Amino acid sequence: MKQAIFRSRLLPWALAAPQLIVLFLFFYLPILLAFFWAFHLEQPFGGGSQFVGLQNFRRVLGSAEFWSSAGATLLYMVLASGSSILAALILALAADRALKVSPVARNVFLWPKAVASASIGVVFVFILNPYLGILAPLNDLWPGIWNPRTNAVHTWIMLFAANVWSAIPFSFIILLAGLQAIPQELHKAGAMDGAGPWRRLRDIQLPLLTPQLFVVIVLEVADSLSGSFGLIDTMTQGGPGGATNLLVYKIYADGFKAYDLSGAATQTVILMALVACVTGLQYVFLERKVKYDR
Amino acid sequence: MIENTRSIDRAAGAVLIAGLAFVLAPLAIVVVTATQSYEDFLARNFSLVPGTHLIGNLREIWTRTDLPRQTLNSVIVAAIVATGRVGLALCTAYAVVFFTGRGRGLVYAAAVASIMLPLELMIITAYQVTANVALPVNAVANMGGWWAALTGGPLDLHWNLLDSYAGISLPLMAQGSATLILVQFFRTLPPQLARAAIIDGAGPLRFLRDILLPLSKGPLTALGIYMFIGAWVQYMWPLVAASSPARTMAVVGLARLQEDGERIPDFPLQMTGAILVTLPPLILIALFQRRIVRGLALSEK
Structure with a gap:
């Protein structure tokens, strides 16, 4: 770090202090508070808190609703991030080629970034409405063939479709940048050795893209959860029958609708642990496969 | 060297066309539906005839809903969040990269760690903090009861930021991705820059203002636009942090348009609202796509 040359005791801290204060108040303190309330019970009528040990965890872990919600959360994390990354990867590989439509595609594929997940939720609810939407004619022919309001599988499909739509830009930008950073010489050398473009895709581009793929996988897992709230709140409200009641949504309902602060905080702690575990596992199992050398 | 790339180019072309159709079709349907009246829509159901x-519809949005006011709120909050995030990140990244001394790695780690856990995961306690920002002061004062011993009663300060621009903006700023990007960017600058500045007798603040800021203009504006859009599309936090329709942001207002009771929702009106809410950030993305990608140091050749 040869750039670190200014000497001052106070100035760097003064510079960093504003961000550290904001981070402390609105990132670290909420985490601490979640742990606090996970081990305390709020007294009724605003009378402070009482330490209850593991009682909150026992209550949460003993409810079947929590386990189905946790299962749905894991399923969503894996399938939502997996499907959106796969779509973005295919699009990035295609957009990396110098075709006539590539510049247009590189621009348009970022547009969903400007559309809030809640907005696209509102739009997809309308487009995929079983009686008024684009699939309504199918329902006239075969009643019940598409009904995301009552059929959980249909609801999930609708959710993933909306999620892929809104999650394309982020992965697409990073993967395309990774592809463009692959030196042309490697392509030329591969071609000299007789490797066609499909072969080079598999043996040069994909292996050299692993650092970007890794970043995208790690970030998209947390991102899929934060985007899920807007989609679920506008599209499914956790239904049908709790099938899409992800923890993010359940915590919101428990905390803000049922005023169960301790229960919501306990589930927050569990959810944060879940995300941290998934991220950690990715580092353990995926990072070894990343090829950093070019 | 010329080689036959017909098969892969054809496949790539087909993929791109399919991708464009997938991204653009919902937007096109929104625009077409927004041109229909509610009566049209009830009579003909789903139709792609404008x-x-x-x-x-626009007049109705303008006069009968809170969306105009909420759009103004979105502009204000997104501007505050974008300026705030870039400003805070600039100062932190400068301190982390250009100063000697201990603690720099720790500060950097504290900022970057916040990328992993989004605000949506800790919404309930973030709400609690925003409802009373003096919470940590009270906690420190009442720890061990020293404040009560001095003054005769526990400290109980209240500073509620809910329903204010500050309360909606500040928690959205508590995220370190801009810091990460700027630190990476500063580290790619030649180390001679700062040394030359020292030789010329410029202090650290002078170097920041006269050399680093002009050099970072591209990345800083790109980050700012990106963060503006990121704040504009927030949904969960403004939903809980603002209690009245007049105080919340446009995306929340749009989602609330559909809660109209029993009758068939006025989808044309909703889609008109969706256009209004989506157009400002969409124009920014479409105009600045190259600059955003290049500015985030992600290279667009």
Whole structure:
């Protein structure tokens, strides 16, 4: 770090202090508070808190609703991030080629970034409405063939479709940048050795893209959860029958609708642990496969 | 060297066309539906034939809903968040990269760690903090009861930021991705820059203002636009942090348009609202796509 040359005791801290204060108040303190309330019970009528040990965890872990919600959360994390990354990867590989439509595609594929997940939720609810939407004619022919309001599988499909739509830009930008950073010489050398473009895709581009793929996988897992709230709140409200009641949504309902602060905080702690575990596992199992050398 | 790339180019072309159709079709349907009137829509259901009622729908949005006011809120909050995040990140990244001394790695780690856990995961306690920002002060004062011993009673300060621009903006700023990007960017600058500045007798603040800021203009504006859009599309936090329709942001207002009771929702009106809410950030993305990608140091050749 040869750039670190200014000497001052106070100035760097003064510079960093504003961000550290904001981070402390609105990132670290909420985490601490979640742990606090996970081990305390709020007294009724605003009378402070009482330490209850593991009682909150026992209550949460003993409810079947929590386990189905946790299962749905894991399923969503894996399938939502997996499907959106796969779509973005295919699009990035295609957009990396110098075709006539590539510049247009590189621009348009970022547009969903400007559309809030809640907005696209509102739009997809309308487009995929079983009686008024684009699939309504199918329902006239075969009643019940598409009904995301009552059929959980249909609801999930609708959710993933909306999620892929809104999650394309982020992965697409990073993967395309990774592809463009692959030196042309490697392509030329591969071609000299007789490797066609499909072969080079598999043996040069994909292996050299692993650092970007890794970043995208790690970030998209947390991102899929934060985007899920807007989609679920506008599209499914956790239904049908709790099938899409992800923890993010359940915590919101428990905390803000049922005023169960301790229960919501306990589930927050569990959810944060879940995300941290998934991220950690990715580092353990995926990072070894990343090829950093070019 | 010329080689036959027909098969892969054809496949790539087909993929791109399919991708474009997938991204653009919902937007096109939104625009077409927004031109229909509610009566049209009830009579014909889903139809891709444009109507003539766009102005009428817009007028209704303008006069009968809170969306205009909420759009103004979105502009203000997104501007505060974008300036705040870039400003805070600039100062932190400068301190982390250009100063000697201990603690720099720790500060950097504290900022970057916040990328892993989004605000949506800790919404309930973030709400609690925003409802009373003096919470940590009270906690420190009442720890061990020293404040009560001095003054005769526990400290109980209240500073509620809910329902204010500050309360909606500040928690959205508590995220370190801009810091990460700027630190990476500063580290790619030649180390001679700062040394030359020292030789010329410029202090650290002078170097920041006269050399680093002009050099970072591209990345800083790109980050700012990106963060503006990121704040504009927030949904969960403004939903809980603002209690009245007049205080919340446009995306929340749009989602609330559909809660209209039993009758068939006025989808044309909703889609008109969706256009209004989506157009400002969409224009930014479409105009600045190259600059955003290049500015985030992600290279667009």
